[in-house]
Amino acid sequence: MAIMETIDLIALRNYSRETSQPTHPELLDARPIEHVNKIEIDEEHVTITFDEHTTRYYNANEITHREWVYKYNDDPAFVKAVRGVIEQARRHLKDLPENVACPPGCAECCSGYEPFVTKADVQRIADHLGMSFDAVLREYVVERPSADGYHLGWLRKVSDDVADQCVFLKGSRSGHYYCGIYAARPNDCRDFSPIGCEDVDDSLPRKSAFKIGPPFAPKHRKARRNGKRL
Ligand code: SF4
Ligand code: SF4
Incomplete structure (x- = not known):
């Protein structure tokens, strides 16, 4: 089952001005992160790509992809907070899919x-x-x-x-x-x-x-x- 977690961005909030992220806490992207597709870490940014929303149609799904991007600085508190986000995303990467077997009698x-x-x-x-x-x-x-x-x-x-x-x-x-x-x-x-x-x-x-x-x-x-x- 996918775990619903909210990213703790409190530590990141203090560094938002330097990293050009929103300065108001309520504007920070702290929604639950799940269905993680990719984690990319380069010298300046950590980027986590995930499925934000899935709309189901009878024979196809429409998925809205989102990217969560943060720019590094080398402050230990900031690094710690970013590491927490990366670890959380990695856990989701290893999540089992939500359905691994058909419930009896389902034939959707x-x-x-x-x-x-x-x-x-x-x-x-x-x-x-x-x-x-x-x-x-x-x-x-x-x-x-x-x-x-x-x-x-x-x-x-x-x-x-x-x-x-x-x-x-x-x-x-x-x-x-x-x-x-x-x-x-x-x-x-x-x-x-x-x-x-x-x-x-x-x-x-x-x-x-x-x-x-x-x-x-x-x-x-x-x-x-x-x-x-x-
Ligand atoms: S019976 Fe079909 S719709 Fe139901 S869980 Fe299995 S694969 Fe999915
Ligand atoms: S009822 Fe049987 S044949 Fe028809 S779609 Fe389902 S599994 Fe296939």
Whole structure:
């Protein structure tokens, strides 16, 4: 978990005039510093770059980067204060990402993203569902072949809304979701890492008994079960 800390700039305040930083304490940049990306120390400055604010959209995050820059002087109190800031920033550099594993039943990513599929993915899903390659392509894939021919398109959503759920997602609500074709899911889904995932549904308990329901069944099979002819 990222630690929220406030930089103690009290010692720095006394030196602000010489270092051309703001002279009023309330103008000093003493906000919490976290998500540190980089620490640069040269002969005159220490510069800490961090993510100030993250806005989450369904398939991308907009991050405001900020730099915290202080100019050195060689006064021991100033040096001590700057060292404190550097040490704090280093601790944040070593922080684990906030999310290292998916809470059971979370599937925010299965609603926000369109996993690309290759020929091998479509074939695996076809074998898994007992359907033909062409039928899977027609029913479950939005066809948009990539220029190199590697991807055939991406998995359909349950509606035309791109933010809707993946056609293979099962379960009634967050905390109960599961992939209906888990063993045959596309490589894109296998590769999706929960580490640092910002889409996670934080309201879900991390430890809960989670029962997976029946797997995804193609429409034609459901219809046959109900005695209908296609
Ligand atoms: S934690 Fe992230 S990667 Fe895991 S299921 Fe939730 S949204 Fe997907
Ligand atoms: S195939 Fe499964 S893992 Fe992949 S997006 Fe759909 S429901 Fe999620």
